[in-house]
Amino acid sequence: MNGPVKLTLQALAILAACVAVAVMPSYVDLFQLMQFTLFCSMAVLALSLGFIWGFGGILSFGQTAFFGLGAYAYAVTAINFQDSTPAILLAVLVPALFALALGYFVFYGRISDVYLGVITLTVTLILFNVFNSTAGDAYAIGSARLGGFNGMPAVPTFNMPFDPSSILFPEQSWYVTGGALIAVYLGLRLLLRSSFGRVAIAVRENETRAALLGYDPRLVKLLVFVVGGGVAGLAGALYVNWGAFVGPTIFALSLSAEIIIWICIGGLGTLIGPIVGCFLIEYLVSQIGTQQAFNANLVLGAILVVFVLLLPKGLVPTVRDLLLAAGRLARERNRRPAGEETHALPGGHPVGAE
Amino acid sequence: MAEIAPLLETRNLTMRFGGVVANDDVNFALEEMELRCLIGPNGAGKSTFFKMLTGQLTPTQGTIRFRTHPIAGNLPHQIARLGIGIKTQIPNVFNGLSVRENVWLAAARAARREASAKRAAAIVDEVLERIRLGGLAEAIVGQLSHGQRQWVEIGTVLAAEPELILLDEPAAGMTDEETARTAEIIREINRTRALIVVEHDMEFIKMIAKKVTVFHQGRIMMEDTVEAVLADSRVRDVYLGKKVAA
Known part of the structure; x- marks a missing residue:
């Protein structure tokens, strides 16, 4: 696929996504709309890890640390100001600064990839325990009580910017959340096209070579990590807006693991893959929840095993390879002399799908 | 002195x-x-x-x-x-990226001193010509032969314009x-x-x-x-x- 065609297709896909967000409320009922709002906020979280893992080569086992910090930062600020505008800003800023501090020690301390996983995992556990033990009046920031294990109920949801009196309706919240997902996707796509994004991919490919060309891999990875932290924090704010509640279980390891599963299934090294994986799995889990025969975790585990064994690249890269192979085949057939009938497209050949 | x-x-x-x-x-x-x-x-x-x-x-x-x-x-x-630029003993290149991207990454760093994107593009074309890989500019480096990857690495070193x-x-x-x-x-x-x-x-x-x-x-x-x-x-x-x- 050449450049302009690819760009046009991408622009069309984004346009389609915008239209889908716009018309969704008139096609589904409120319950489903709320559920899609949740999926979209989770997809933003998936994008944050998909970005740092797929393009920065940083596997964080504790992306929920930033997600949870963003959620708490949003809740505390929203309760204190009774306005979501500064709360959303802080929900991005606080986790980004936390990522900056944590990332500084990890990357400038030359800690290897394996330990990065261990450290992020541990940080998540520590945050869980910290927030879990904040019960009582002593633990309050301004007028916001952290609430320990019970969490913080009745968090003000989004309002019109700088206008706390007009709270958003669920339909408007859907537009904001869906819009945020598209905006984050576009933002990351543009970032990856910029010089910085290209250098980040180069560092993922070969750190030594990047350094020998004069790029500082520590700084590049740190910046990627900070962007990922900020995006995860935004997802946290969107999540609290959906449920008007935040509790320490937001730091749970099961969610951290789930993000990794979304990305494995959707496709590592793409931006659309994490979104697809997140929507599929979340939808599946919610459907399994409506019956009793199967346990959701059992099904999730089985799906992960099947994907790791049969489609290790994930859905999006596999489909892309198939389409590219089909396109190549079709072109070759067209090039052949006339008289030879072109039959139906060969779709079943798993070319390139090891 | x-x-x-x-x-x-x-x-x-x-x-x-x-x-x-x-x-x-x-x-x-x-x-x-x-x-x-x-x-x-x-x-x-x-x-x-x-x-x-x-x-x-x-x-x-x-x-x-x-x-x-x-x-x-x-x-x-x-x-x-x-x-100081180096071509290491074992080809040390960005295997997952195209030849052009490999050379561009080196040129972009060098051109940063002059803050010019055009300069980087000019260096890339010149270097691709010099290492005779212009025809393979869009090929993924990991799929090239050992000798060709050597050339890619030499190309990145040249594009960085070291002293x-x-x-x-x-x-x-x-x-x-x-x-x-x-x-x-x-x-x-x-x-x-x-x-x-x-x-x-x-x-x-x-x-x-x-x-x-x-x-x-x-x-x-x-x-x-x-x-x-x-x-x-x-x-x-x-x-x-x-x-x-x-």
């Missing part, structure tokens, strides 16, 4: 890995615009020497000066920004024709820049070398013209594996 300061100078440079002494008290100097060949059997310490020059290893002892900057112990990217270029076995895995082309490019680069080349292929050395430094057991054994070095009996003994007369 009575004489011009050398471009690169090492004093008492020593690298120990536990009990193994990879480089022992190396005093080395390279003039501006000089082309120097390093030879020596495997394990003589040539690659270790290169790694210290580029910051991949921190010397146990001794100093390295590039122009006026002491660089021993600096990080690789700091040294690269001062203007001093280090080449560790540039002709390894190349055909005779490619080797001749490499020698031609090296002579061409040498018109404007200094180079240090590590190579085992004596025919190749004869094509390019003026002055040759011989490494043996981590030390500099001798330093002379290519004819004198090749005629030296100690050098031949070292390469043939005989014991050097103490």
Whole structure:
């Protein structure tokens, strides 16, 4: 696929996504709309890890640390100001600064990839325990009580910017959340096209070579990590807006693991893959929840095993390879002399799908 | 000053890995615009020497000066920004990216000094032409042959426009024709820049070398013209594996 065609297709896909967000409320009922709002906020979280893992080569086992910090930062600020505008800003800023501090020690301390996983995992556990033990009046920031294990109920949801009196309706919240997902996707796509994004991919490919060309891999990875932290924090704010509640279980390891599963299934090294994986799995889990025969975790585990064994690249890269192979085949057939009938497209050949 | 300061100078440079002494008290100097060949059997310490020059290893002892900057112990990217480029022994490229992207990444860093995207694009086209991979510009580097990847790496080094270029076995895995082309490019680069080349292929050395430094057991054994070095009996003994007369 050449450049302009690819760009046009991408622009069309984004346009389609915008239209889908716009018309969704008139096609589904409120319950489903709320559920899609949740999926979209989770997809933003998936994008944050998909970005740092797929393009920065940083596997964080504790992306929920930033997600949870963003959620708490949003809740505390929203309760204190009774306005979501500064709360959303802080929900991005606080986790980004936390990522900056944590990332500084990890990357400038030359800690290897394996330990990065261990450290992020541990940080998540520590945050869980910290927030879990904040019960009582002593633990309050301004007028916001952290609430320990019970969490913080009745968090003000989004309002019109700088206008706390007009709270958003669920339909408007859907537009904001869906819009945020598209905006984050576009933002990351543009970032990856910029010089910085290209250098980040180069560092993922070969750190030594990047350094020998004069790029500082520590700084590049740190910046990627900070962007990922900020995006995860935004997802946290969107999540609290959906449920008007935040509790320490937001730091749970099961969610951290789930993000990794979304990305494995959707496709590592793409931006659309994490979104697809997140929507599929979340939808599946919610459907399994409506019956009793199967346990959701059992099904999730089985799906992960099947994907790791049969489609290790994930859905999006596999489909892309198939389409590219089909396109190549079709072109070759067209090039052949006339008289030879072109039959139906060969779709079943798993070319390139090891 | 009575004489011009050398471009690169090492004093008492020593690298120990536990009990193994990879480089022992190396005093080395390279003039501006000089082309120097390093030879020596495997394990003589040539690659270790290169790694210290580029910051991949921190010397146990001794100093390295590039122009006026002491660089021993600096990080690789700091040294690269001062203007030292290296092609490592094993092709060290961005395997998952296209040839063009590989070269662009080097050119973009170099062009950053002039803050010009156009300049980077111009360098990329020029380098692709020079390494004769224009036709494969969009190919993924990991799918190319060993020789072609060598060229890609040489291309990235050229595109970064360093003051001093280090080449560790540039002709390894190349055909005779490619080797001749490499020698031609090296002579061409040498018109404007200094180079240090590590190579085992004596025919190749004869094509390019003026002055040759011989490494043996981590030390500099001798330093002379290519004819004198090749005629030296100690050098031949070292390469043939005989014991050097103490």
